[in-house]
Amino acid sequence: MVDNLIFLVVAIIAIGLFVWQIRKITKNINQGYDKSLADNPAERWNNTLLVAFGQKKMFKRPWPAILHFFVYVGFLVINIEVLEILIDGIFGTHRVLGFMGPVYSVLMAVNEILALLVIIACAIFLVRRNITKVPRLATGVEMRAWPKMDANIILTIEIVLMLALFAFNISDLKMAQLAGHELPGAFPISAGLIDLFGSDHGTLKTIAGFGWWFHILGIFAFMNYLPSSKHFHIIMAFPNVYYSKLAPKGKFNTVESIKHEIKAIMDPSYQPPAPALDAAGQPIVQRFGAKDVEDLSWKQLMDAYTCTECGRCTDVCPANITGKLLSPRKIIMDTRDRMEEKGEHPAIFKPNHYKEMGVERVKTTDENTLLRGYITPEELWACTTCNACVEACPVNIDQLSTIIDLRRFLVLEESAAPSSLNAMFSNIENNGAVWAFPASDRFNWADELYVTVKN
Amino acid sequence: MSEKRLIKVPTMAEYAANGQEPEILFWVGCAGSFDDRYKRVTRAFVQILEHVGVKYAVLGTEESCTGDPAKRAGNEFLFQMQAMTNIEVMNAYNVKKIVTACPHCFNTIKNEYPDLGGNYEVIHHSTFLQQLINEGKVAVQGGESFKGKRITFHDSCYLGRANNIYEAPRDVLAALDADLVEMKRSRANGLCCGAGGAQMWKEPEPGKKDINVERAEEALGTGATIIASACPFCMVMMNDGVKNKNQEDNVKVFDIAELIASAEGLN
Numbered sequence A: 001m002v003d004n005l006i007f008l009v010v011a012i013i014a015i016g017l018f019v020w021q022i023r024k025i026t027k028n029i030n031q032g033y034d035k036s037l038a039d040n041p042a043e044r045w046n047n048t049l050l051v052a053f054g055q056k057k058m059f060k061r062p063w064p065a066i067l068h069f070f071v072y073v074g075f076l077v078i079n080i081e082v083l084e085i086l087i088d089g090i091f092g093t094h095r096v097l098g099f100m101g102p103v104y105s106v107l108m109a110v111n112e113i114l115a116l117l118v119i120i121a122c123a124i125f126l127v128r129r130n131i132t133k134v135p136r137l138a139t140g141v142e143m144r145a146w147p148k149m150d151a152n153i154i155l156t157i158e159i160v161l162m163l164a165l166f167a168f169n170i171s172d173l174k175m176a177q178l179a180g181h182e183l184p185g186a187f188p189i190s191a192g193l194i195d196l197f198g199s200d201h202g203t204l205k206t207i208a209g210f211g212w213w214f215h216i217l218g219i220f221a222f223m224n225y226l227p228s229s230k231h232f233h234i235i236m237a238f239p240n241v242y243y244s245k246l247a248p249k250g251k252f253n254t255v256e257s258i259k260h261e262i263k264a265i266m267d268p269s270y271q272p273p274a275p276a277l278d279a280a281g282q283p284i285v286q287r288f289g290a291k292d293v294e295d296l297s298w299k300q301l302m303d304a305y306t307c308t309e310c311g312r313c314t315d316v317c318p319a320n321i322t323g324k325l326l327s328p329r330k331i332i333m334d335t336r337d338r339m340e341e342k343g344e345h346p347a348i349f350k351p352n353h354y355k356e357m358g359v360e361r362v363k364t365t366d367e368n369t370l371l372r373g374y375i376t377p378e379e380l381w382a383c384t385t386c387n388a389c390v391e392a393c394p395v396n397i398d399q400l401s402t403i404i405d406l407r408r409f410l411v412l413e414e415s416a417a418p419s420s421l422n423a424m425f426s427n428i429e430n431n432g433a434v435w436a437f438p439a440s441d442r443f444n445w446a447d448e449l450y451v452t453v454k455n
Numbered sequence B: 001m002s003e004k005r006l007i008k009v010p011t012m013a014e015y016a017a018n019g020q021e022p023e024i025l026f027w028v029g030c031a032g033s034f035d036d037r038y039k040r041v042t043r044a045f046v047q048i049l050e051h052v053g054v055k056y057a058v059l060g061t062e063e064s065c066t067g068d069p070a071k072r073a074g075n076e077f078l079f080q081m082q083a084m085t086n087i088e089v090m091n092a093y094n095v096k097k098i099v100t101a102c103p104h105c106f107n108t109i110k111n112e113y114p115d116l117g118g119n120y121e122v123i124h125h126s127t128f129l130q131q132l133i134n135e136g137k138v139a140v141q142g143g144e145s146f147k148g149k150r151i152t153f154h155d156s157c158y159l160g161r162a163n164n165i166y167e168a169p170r171d172v173l174a175a176l177d178a179d180l181v182e183m184k185r186s187r188a189n190g191l192c193c194g195a196g197g198a199q200m201w202k203e204p205e206p207g208k209k210d211i212n213v214e215r216a217e218e219a220l221g222t223g224a225t226i227i228a229s230a231c232p233f234c235m236v237m238m239n240d241g242v243k244n245k246n247q248e249d250n251v252k253v254f255d256i257a258e259l260i261a262s263a264e265g266l267n
Helices: A002-029 A041-053 A056-060 A062-091 A096-100 A102-130 A145-179 A188-192 A201-228 A230-242 A256-266 A298-306 A312-316 A328-342 A377-381 A388-392 A399-413 A419-431 B012-017 B029-034 B036-052 B068-072 B076-092 B103-112 B125-134 B167-174 B211-220 B232-244 B256-263
Strands: A450-453 B003-006 B024-027 B097-100 B121-124 B150-153 B179-181 B226-229 B252-255
Touching: A002 A062, A002 A201, A002 A298, A002 A328, A041 A056, A041 A230, A056 A062, A062 A096, A062 A102, A062 A145, A062 A201, A096 A102, A102 A145, A102 A188, A145 A188, A145 A201, A145 A230, A201 A230, A230 A298, A256 B076, A298 A328, A298 A399, A312 A328, A312 A388, A328 A399, A377 A399, A388 A399, A399 B076, A419 B068, A419 B076, A450 B036, B024 B036, B029 B036, B029 B232, B036 B125, B036 B232, B036 B252, B036 B256, B068 B076, B068 B103, B076 B103, B097 B103, B097 B125, B103 B121, B121 B125, B125 B167, B125 B256, B150 B167, B167 B179, B167 B256, B211 B232, B226 B232, B226 B256, B232 B252, B252 B256
Parallel strands: B024 B097, B097 B121, B150 B179, B150 B226, B226 B252
Antiparallel strands: A450 B003
16 A cells, blocks of 8 residues: 555656756757648658658668667657556555456567567667767767767666666566466467576565565656656657658748748838737847757757757768768757747756766857757768758658758858858859859850751 | 752741640740850750651740749749749740750759649650650661660759659650660659759859769769760750860760661661
């Protein structure tokens, strides 16, 4: 009875803490400007099924995809057992879902196999990060102390949680065997290890209790660790894919405020719509392009909370491959760090801040903005807008849109484009061509052109 | 003996003066109009248009930059000025269908002009050539034979990832009966030539290597003697990359339209 009460209190605190953190993150994301992305629900659900639930883009790299798939499915299925643990914990029942009979047996069996696969996959992931050092996971300006530690913490916790589950199952199974009754469910792996902890009832009971509590407390702790971690993607991947861009990747958004200005220039009778008003009834003056996080849309900020720092974007970036400073992953990680610096602290602890961790290898300034304070013009000007990063991202993050918005600020608000680009702009303005050729020569290519007449 | 005929490239203004409209507007683009190398692609494409007898016209001196490089560079203001001016011209001529040999012009007119009042059916010349071949209007014979020649196709980002056009240029090349080889990074995984995003008009940022050299090495690694492209900027970058590797005497860069015009014996 006391156990049940303690459990209930712990569960309420853990869930409450999680909700409190989620509200902070929501507030952070809402620093971004509003943008309606409610169109085409059918297509959006389709993308969510394929890309988020179906992991379609993960399979561009099959080996990590298969291992990740084990962990992903393990997470989904093992949650059913977590539900049982919650009910058992609150009401003092024992394996309450056991009434489902054969269904429960299959569920528990699948659970055990998945738990083993999760352990194997996480172990291989640890090796990839720390021993074979897969370049995209081990190197890069943004892969400073915290992201590496974060990854190792996640993988270790997942392994330990699964081990706790096995400890509970093995000792539970052995106690049932000793008592001569049958435990509901089937436990193919624990059954093979049934004698692991000996046959002393007291010891077994302690281990089972410890395993059970450790597993559930571990899950509560892990849940509250998520908002501080890249592992938050397990939640954010789904809404992020749902709200991802449906238009062809080549379409960059149209800046509406500029459209009204130009229409007014071309047609003096054109009446631009009245500017939107803020809560105090003052017109909202929006910058052209983005200097800081509030100049990005909520979706661009949501991207930052979805990133799991896998580095597939950076790994295919032509600028990064050829040694330029640009790393699309850094753009997204910087956005998250800046969002938390400027807005709320979602975390119980404060691990994410760029400037507090590791050596600073990109020459940022002391400006308190995303641009220059985190992301430098040199990085932005290295982008070829090739969309390789966007194509590579397993959770449909649009790194390119943020790069372009930051570029827009440099050009439109600061006139700070590289001088050669300014020359190109003047050519377009003066002669309607990207090069300094007179417009009157535009049709000269057609001179003296012959075609062979075939019979 | 086949004879050669002088082409008088028709303009939209001439069509309008006769109270007529062509079926299709050929959008030439800045590179197609001014870049000496790409002018040859424009001319090859016009030879094909003339050969199949499609009713086409160009804007001639009324054409102006689409604004694409300005937009990629962050200059949304200049982009929209250009776009709205071009849209005014094209809407005045009641343009319905546009073909262009430039993936950047293609992308911006197709995807970004509609928001500004320009709604057209836009096709890239790779898709257009694919249709001509499929319809049998271009037989791909009577000219230079590419049979057995090793060709590799370099995907343009603004054709490929930006608009999911991967097969059309490959289908066109397949009609040459050549030995088509793929680079390791191709289609959706294709590596940019390095010119996109207005990089064409600036020096690269500091780094270890130029992107076009990285890509040219990959293309040369296939053993191809022809690198086929479908974009004016890719063409410049790949040419420079091949020169950087001192392979310009052994490996040539051609646009798919040039290869078809040549195989058809139109030049």
